[in-house]
Amino acid sequence: RVHEILDCGGLSRTDIIMRDGRLFVLETNTIPGMTRTSLFPQAARAAGISMSDLLDKLIYLAIEGHRRKKYYAIEN
Numbered sequence: 001r002v003h004e005i006l007d008c009g010g011l012s013r014t015d016i017i018m019r020d021g022r023l024f025v026l027e028t029n030t031i032p033g034m035t036r037t038s039l040f041p042q043a044a045r046a047a048g049i050s051m052s053d054l055l056d057k058l059i060y061l062a063i064e065g066h067r068r069k070k071y072y073a074i075e076n
Contacts, residue, residue, distance in 0.1 A: 002028055013040055
């Protein structure tokens with residue numbers, strides 16, 4: 001939800017903590033690490049998604065997002 005509220009494109013990672021049953025957003029990182037030891041690929045692996053499949057999905061989403069953008073002609 002934070003990703004949508006901030007209108008982040010593509011990929012982001014939001015760090016949160018829970019205190020007294022309430023969630024607190026610490027920060028949103030729009031360029032999370034993509035090394036084998038980074039949190040985003042580790043989370044994907046834990047969900048059964050390979051790095052190859054993860055990258056394929058991210059590329060697909062980027063292409064689809066680009067296709068949906070509206071462009072306006074600029075007249076000279």
